[in-house]
Amino acid sequence: MVEQDLERERAEVGEQPSAWVRERQVGDVAVLKALADPLRLAILGALKSTVGPLTAKEIAAALNEPQTKLYRHIKQLEKAGLILVAGTRLVSGIVESRYCAAQEAIRLAPEMFTADSPVRSEAYDAILAAIDRVRGDFRAQVLDGRLDFSSPQDGSVGPPGLFGHFTLRLTPERLLRLRTQLAEIFDEAGAEAPSEADDAMDVTVFALLYGLRPGADSPGTGSSAAGSPGTES
Known part of the structure; x- marks a missing residue:
């Protein structure tokens, strides 16, 4: 518990947990599968766009999604090492975790796209998920009136x-x-x-x-x- 409290204090003052990296090069099929979903990419985006770690409830509020819908996706991202538990606390007898992104940027290893690569399909799935996520986010911002491509x-x-x-x-x-x-x-x-x-x-x-x-x-x-x-x- 002392170690968890220390991690939480670090997160609150802006420090990153020790497993955080500036850029993560991905070549593992499990990580690729974790990236191949627009909602999981949105979770990563929410964690990167805020100061300090977020709880599942706060992530759900940021994405306007039901909290129960996110648990499975958060666990898959955590298992793949793409997000980290930055701290925990006891709330009404339940352990509440706060999460942060495990990296600033993600780069797909070029060798995954070669003709003989066993993860080539999963690598392209990750790109397609990113396309879907950008499209969804772009549409939401347009409907919210936050984008303007006109010249003043x-x-x-x-x-x-x-x-x-x-x-x-x-x-x-x-x-x-x-x-x-x-x-x-x-x-x-x-x-x-x-x-x-x-x-x-x-x-x-x-x-x-x-x-x-x-x-x-x-x-x-x-x-x-x-x-x-x-x-x-």
Whole structure:
């Protein structure tokens, strides 16, 4: 109990439990399966977006979900090592746990996507779950009136929004250069400490870039572009 109290005190003053890591590279099938669910990803997001650990009740309130619906998902995340018990306390004779994310960022190991990888399917399931989670969260924020992709008429700087969806025909070398450039931008942004400015805002970045191997029906020449151009405000 003394050790649990110490962990709780650390969490309350902003310290992370000893098992916390800055970035976790995932290559284990059990962790992949834990990530392959939009609700579990939402739980991780809720724990990362708050100061200090949360109870299951507080997580449920943040996600507007029934608390009983979350228990199984929280336990799976804990078993996979993606969340940690930061402290416990006795409430009406019941042990109440407070949870925190076990990492700041998660990276999927590239070798999981090779043709002979035994966890290739699970790795893509984790990506698909992330897509579903972003879509659900984006829709909820739109309905809540918290997003605006329009450009202010007075020329002032509004909430930043950028959307682009298009296809290109590139050489493998150019695709690699584009991927490297994007990765460098994301790594730079991810290394920044959270801003404490009064006008700071939470920002979501989601990127999906992939090249298709030539197939029987692939065009030999030409290029095409489809979708909406980038819109920034």
